[in-house]
Amino acid sequence: MELKDFIVVFQEATGLLLDGLWVTLVVSLLAILFGLLVGLLTCFMGRSKNFILRGIAAVYVWCIRGTPMIVQAFLVFFAVPQLIQVWNPAFRIDPVTAGLITLSLNAGAYMSEIFRGGIAAVPNGQIEAARSLGLSQLRTMLKIVLPQAFKISIPSLVNQFIITIKDSSILSVIGMADLVSQARVYVGATYKFFPTYIMVALYYLIIISVLMVISKMLEKKLNYDKKN
Amino acid sequence: MTRKIKVTNLQKNFDDLEVLKGIDLEIEEGEVVCLIGPSGSGKSTVLRCLNRLEDPTGGEIEINGHMMTDPKVDLNKAREDIGMVFQQFNLFANKTVKGNIMFAPVELKKMTKAEAEEKAMQLLRRVGLEEKADVYPHQLSGGQQQRVAIARALAMNPDIMLFDEPTSALDPEMVGEVLAVMKELAEGGMTMLVVTHEMGFARDVADRVIFMSDGYIVEQGTPEEIFGDPKEVRTKEFLNCVL
Numbered sequence A: 001m002e003l004k005d006f007i008v009v010f011q012e013a014t015g016l017l018l019d020g021l022w023v024t025l026v027v028s029l030l031a032i033l034f035g036l037l038v039g040l041l042t043c044f045m046g047r048s049k050n051f052i053l054r055g056i057a058a059v060y061v062w063c064i065r066g067t068p069m070i071v072q073a074f075l076v077f078f079a080v081p082q083l084i085q086v087w088n089p090a091f092r093i094d095p096v097t098a099g100l101i102t103l104s105l106n107a108g109a110y111m112s113e114i115f116r117g118g119i120a121a122v123p124n125g126q127i128e129a130a131r132s133l134g135l136s137q138l139r140t141m142l143k144i145v146l147p148q149a150f151k152i153s154i155p156s157l158v159n160q161f162i163i164t165i166k167d168s169s170i171l172s173v174i175g176m177a178d179l180v181s182q183a184r185v186y187v188g189a190t191y192k193f194f195p196t197y198i199m200v201a202l203y204y205l206i207i208i209s210v211l212m213v214i215s216k217m218l219e220k221k222l223n224y225d226k227k228n
Numbered sequence B: 001m002t003r004k005i006k007v008t009n010l011q012k013n014f015d016d017l018e019v020l021k022g023i024d025l026e027i028e029e030g031e032v033v034c035l036i037g038p039s040g041s042g043k044s045t046v047l048r049c050l051n052r053l054e055d056p057t058g059g060e061i062e063i064n065g066h067m068m069t070d071p072k073v074d075l076n077k078a079r080e081d082i083g084m085v086f087q088q089f090n091l092f093a094n095k096t097v098k099g100n101i102m103f104a105p106v107e108l109k110k111m112t113k114a115e116a117e118e119k120a121m122q123l124l125r126r127v128g129l130e131e132k133a134d135v136y137p138h139q140l141s142g143g144q145q146q147r148v149a150i151a152r153a154l155a156m157n158p159d160i161m162l163f164d165e166p167t168s169a170l171d172p173e174m175v176g177e178v179l180a181v182m183k184e185l186a187e188g189g190m191t192m193l194v195v196t197h198e199m200g201f202a203r204d205v206a207d208r209v210i211f212m213s214d215g216y217i218v219e220q221g222t223p224e225e226i227f228g229d230p231k232e233v234r235t236k237e238f239l240n241c242v243l
Helices: A003-047 A051-066 A069-087 A095-120 A124-132 A137-174 A179-190 A193-221 B043-050 B075-079 B097-107 B113-126 B142-154 B172-187 B199-205 B223-228 B233-242
Strands: B003-014 B017-028 B032-036 B058-063 B082-085 B160-164 B191-195 B208-213 B216-221
Touching (some): A003 A095, A003 A137, A003 A179, A003 A193, A051 A095, A069 A095, A069 A137, A095 A137, A124 B082, A137 A179, A179 A193, B003 B043, B017 B043, B017 B191, B032 B043, B032 B199, B043 B058, B043 B160, B043 B191, B082 B142, B097 B113, B097 B142, B113 B142, B142 B172, B172 B191, B172 B199, B199 B223, B208 B223, B208 B233, B216 B223, B223 B233
Parallel strands (some): B032 B191, B032 B208, B082 B160, B160 B191
Antiparallel strands (some): B003 B017, B208 B216
């Protein structure tokens, strides 16, 4: 393996890999966004007085945590469409859509647990103080509890963001043309495993480093409980 | 004199534990009442039932014309007139000192932002913490936090102030500054119900002292009567221990 192999791979594969990187980025970021929404919704359902909502939230989190994501991806891409085709034979789902659904549902379950922990970590006295001033339960939640819970959750959330970005590579098994998928296409034709996968690893490292920098900045901005 | 608080046969159970076994209590406008007694006697529970932070098991509570024990009562509305100060201060950690004080009046549309800010600064001057307006609670000492908590409660212009052991979590040298603010408030005519272990404060400031034990009001009277000439054995035993 020589330096010129790297240069050749860099020249030949960059276009292909950047296409894959784009898919990885878009799918991961959308999944993080949907995951946050699903996670927040699930977290609130889990706190609801309605036992049906609580039950749905619990079963959802249980199923996602209890199965590997590769199985979830196969279920969304192969199994569920097969079921739907019984009624609607024309039904199709493309790998990117299936991948996005899988990754969002997967991230949402974990994020709901992170939010649950964050809300539980806000001292009860904060809630009592707000209620004693005449604030409704909802306003107390929105203005006092959630901002503090969010801050408490940031390290765990960022960790989950990183996991989601990396786990998007699993979706290459259903044919989603992400970074790993594109790399496999290239090495399949060229057998230049070493330079190609080093480049892939570097791309992931860069994305995740950027995310870590952003999260550090966010934590610094919300440092209201640190001694200055 | 108008009656501000009327409690009739208040009972509270926590599961199988009877904490309050029938409390009757009336407080007039401008009256300062101190609630004393041993730990676990139910003093704080009485206070927390008054603004319904705890749900009473039985009995009736009327505050400021609001039937607090009526299932249809608008609790949020009623609570606007009842300030509460907690043992652990409970200042909002995500808000500055000024933000803590302005929060409820602005959020509940009692004042504009500018009015609330003016009010906050005026209250901070009153508790001697004007220069701390823009810091976060964790940067303050316990005594300072408690003074801000009092200012926060006063920002809603309450008719009644409830104090739940406001100095119990403080270092000894900070107790005085908080009691001084409370004393000034009492002298200004505020209706106050204070759960406290500060017998000196009760003796100096209270119009009436109530001694509670085991979920009952054992004895009540002026500070002179309770501290000078207690009638009940339980009261005498307690005072012998703490004085």
